[in-house]
Amino acid sequence: MTNPLLSPWDTPFALPPFASLKDDDFAPAFDVGLADARAAIAAIAENPDAPSFANTIEALELAEATLDRVAGVFYNLAGADSTVAREALMRDLAPKMSAFSSEVTNNKALFGRMETLWSARDTLGLTREQARVLELYHQMFVRSGARLDGAEAARLTEVKSRLAVLGTEFSQNILTEERGWFMELAPEDLEGLPEFLLDAARAAGAEKGLGPIITTSRSLIVPFLQFSPRRALREKAYEAWVARGANGNAHDNRGVAAEILRLRAERAQLLGYASFADFKLEPEMAKTPAAVRDLLMRVWEPARARAEADAAILAQMLAADGVAGPLEPWDWRYYSEKRRKAEHDLDEAALKPYLGLEAMIAACFDCAHRLFRLDFKPLQVDLYHPDARAWEVSRDGETIAVFIGDYFARSSKRSGAWCSAMRSQRKLGGRVVPIVVNICNFAKGEPNLLSYDDARTLFHEFGHALHQMLSDVTYGFISGTSVARDFVELPSQLYEHWLEVPEVLETHARHWQTGAPMPAEMLQRLLAAGTYDQGFATVEFVASALVDLAFHEGPAPADPMQKQAEVLEALGMPRAIRMRHATPHFAHVFSGDGYSSGYYSYMWSEVMDADAFAAFEETGNPFDPETAARLERFILSAGGSRPAEELYLEFRGRMPGVEALLKGRGLLDAA
Incomplete structure (x- = not known):
């Protein structure tokens, strides 16, 4: 039978054919992807023609097309909806993928072509983006050990392979620990718990065929620690939460x-x-x-x-x-x-009814429309889990991206929140529309209500998504969030600021039952408490x-x-x-x-995000179109096409000091 991962995807927007995928499809698809990539890279390395940017760097960009397509689907599913088979394949793939990476960077003929290009870079007539791509490829190879020989090169390959195995083991140990621990709540243990938490605890218990439970999911355990007056239960839950990976068992990290x-x-x-x-x-x-x-x-x-x-x-x-x-x-x-x-x-229990998940998603989309003219249309398509949802993202009638949101905690999903791309934007070889995914772990209930921190997380991850969706570069190697690690959090942390804009909350923070807006005095108290704790x-x-x-x-x-x-x-x-x-x-x-x-990079980026939002505040309009256009041009669409500091200077004209961060956290007067 034809493997759906390897056949053309004649689905809407060329989405992965989730409905026809089986776990058994992935291993053979990876085998084909790796074989195709090895053949393509060998052809580049052995090309008798003199090295050129096109026959070396651009050829490398497209050499792993099948592997990238398969991996983009698999690793997203392995994190968001794991199964025993997917976890086993992750363990099997870790050394294989590491070995393949080392093969590429240890390929002396391939690196020789790259060195030739690097030495002659000023004579090649490259665009600024091409020069940057060449620089980053050369840097990646050197930092991967391309200049090592003999025993040192072999040992580095061994080290990287073992690290890949250990990283997978570490992650799976945490997931196993999180699945394994829960605390059942007797009727007397429900004292003081607000209705939203009771709903979430009942939903978590129902998944296991039990009554209300507390798990180590942050969206459950944090509100339990906030509201439960039963100190012994708080201690039990807290100690289990912080002991993940340190319980002296087979999953001890x-x-x-x-x-x-x-x-x-x-x-x-x-x-x-x-x-x-x-x-x-x-x-x-x-x-x-x-x-x-x-x-x-x-x-x-x-x-x-x-x-x-x-x-x-x-x-x-x-x-x-x-x-x-x-x-x-x-x-x-x-x-x-x-x-x-x-x-x-x-009171968080009084605040939550105004922060429904649907309303906060609408707020994210509305801000993106006002800033960047993006429109979001729900898609009725097959996805990998019933909780996941998809939207077509367009501007002026042109499709920009497909956005997938997967918001609820479940035992098959690793903890935390993140953004990834099943498919990254690029223009080389034909325009590629990205598929961008936001993963969260909100407690599922009826209704689905968020804490203010949850709403902030939603905006944060959507900021990452905008970085991927608005990417406008030729080469996938520098697309979207492929930037310095201490710059990657700037768009996400910056986007959080729009949640604090009064008119955004006035418009979207409405009671889930009555539709009434958040009372003005509650909104004022919420914003005034922004630096609390x-x-x-x-x-x-x-x-x-x-x-x-x-x-x-x-x-x-x-x-x-x-x-x-x-x-x-x-x-x-x-x-x-x-x-x-x-x-x-x-x-x-x-x-x-x-x-x-x-x-540390979250805090390094925070130094910039406070200053970057001030650029909007200085205009008197948090949706100032000219500032938004500069933000898109120099930050969100640029990817890694230029050094991070250079991009920020183009946007803002200067680099900020730590005072902006301290002010934003209300710590300037602390000593």
């Missing part, structure tokens, strides 16, 4: 993390770098570990001061409830929610980023957990706050190389 760090250090050494952090940060905006540490420490001190002051207030509230002993991490959210209600008259949020983030940096800027620690403890002690970590992501479930850092030595 502590040894996996230690081996990953050892191999990363060896990889950097083989490539001639002082540390893995030096290697990883070289192509980023930050450039050096010292620059990262400087930013983080400038934020850490005022954040810790604010958090300690807040902790003292929460400890008094704990004591007033007759609880002996210090404020603990499982107490913070409960008493912080009480304090927020008292000081800002802001930022000491906590900043401390838990910066602590994680500093631990990540410490893991990678020196020799690999023999015991990462001991190193984590030493870093936190030296920082003076507040007792009642823990890292946002403890090492055994720090997927950003250990499930792959993406954010290793790079978790």
Whole structure:
């Protein structure tokens, strides 16, 4: 029978033929994709004609077309709707894909052609975009070990293969741990829980044939920690949440993390770098570990001061409830929610009815229309899961992209929220319309209501989606979010600001039952509380980023957990706050190389996003068309076609200082 992954996709917008796909189709499709890619790359390397940009770089761009198509579908499904078969194939593919990558970058004939082009780059008559693509290809090959020979080259291949296996193992261990733990709630345990949380807990339990349960999904456990007055249950749930990957079982990630760090250090050494952090940060905006540490420490001190002051207030509230002993991490959210209600008259349970999922999706789309003239039309097409939905994205009648939203938590989906492209935009070889996916893990209920943080996450991921959808480059290698890691979060964090625009909430934040707008005084209180509890949020983030940096800027620690403890002690970590992501479930850092030595990048981008939104504020119009056009031209459509700093300077005219970040978090006056 014909494999649907390898046949032409005569579906609307050439979407993957999800209805006819079976798990058994993927392995043979990968085999064909790898064979086709190897043949195409061999033809490039052995081409008797003199190297040219067209017969080498452009040929490389198209060499893996089948493999890219198959991988784009598989890896999206493996993260969003995993099965036993998909998890097994991921483990099988990890060393195979790593070996293939090493084959390509170790191909001396291929790299020789690239070196020839690189040496003659100023005489080739390249466009600015082509020159940038050549630069990035050459950089990728060199940083992948193309200049190594013999035993060193062989060892680097082994190291990268093992790292690929370990990253998959780390990620699957977390997923298994998250599937395995839940806490059933007896009738007396429901005390104090708002209706939206009860609905979500019942829905999660129904999936397992049980009554209401709490799982380690953030959209369930955080509101439980906020509202449950039963301290022992809060402690039980919290400790299970932070212990993911560290339970002394077959899915314990502590040894996996230690081996990953050892191999990363060896990889950097083989490539001639002082540390893995030096290697990883070289192509980023930050450039050096010292620059990262400087930013983080400038934020850490005022954040810790604010958090300690807040902790003292929460400890008094704990004591007033007759609880002996210090404020603990499982107490913070409960008493912080009480304090927020008292000081800002802001109750999340009262706020949520105005933040329905459908209304917030409409708000995302409306802002994109007002800024970039994008229109969104629902599509009735087959997708990979009943919860997933699709829209045609167009402008002036022309299709720009297909957008897929998959918003609800389920046991087959890894935790967190992310954006990916099943197919990236490019023009080489014919115009390719991207397929862009947003994945979230909101609690499913009836109705589907969001917290304000959930709504912010929705806007954040949609900002990434805009970066993919508005991409307008010739080469897929630099398309969309293919930019420096500490620049990639700028569009997503910038888009969050439009959720705070009063007219957006006035229009879209309407009661899910009555349709009434959020009361004006509630809206004012919500916006006034925008920097509430930022000491906590900043401390838990910066602590994680500093631990990540410490893991990678020196020799690999023999015991990462001991190193984590030493870093936190030296920082003076507040007792009642823990890292946002403890090492055994720090997927950003250990499930792959993406954010290793790079978790700081959210904060690096935040320095820019506060300043970038100020460009709109300075016009007096948050939807100013000229500023929006500059944002699209120099940031959202440009991909990696120019260095990140150069693009930002074109948009804004200057680089911002850390003060914009501190002001945005309400920490300028903390010391």
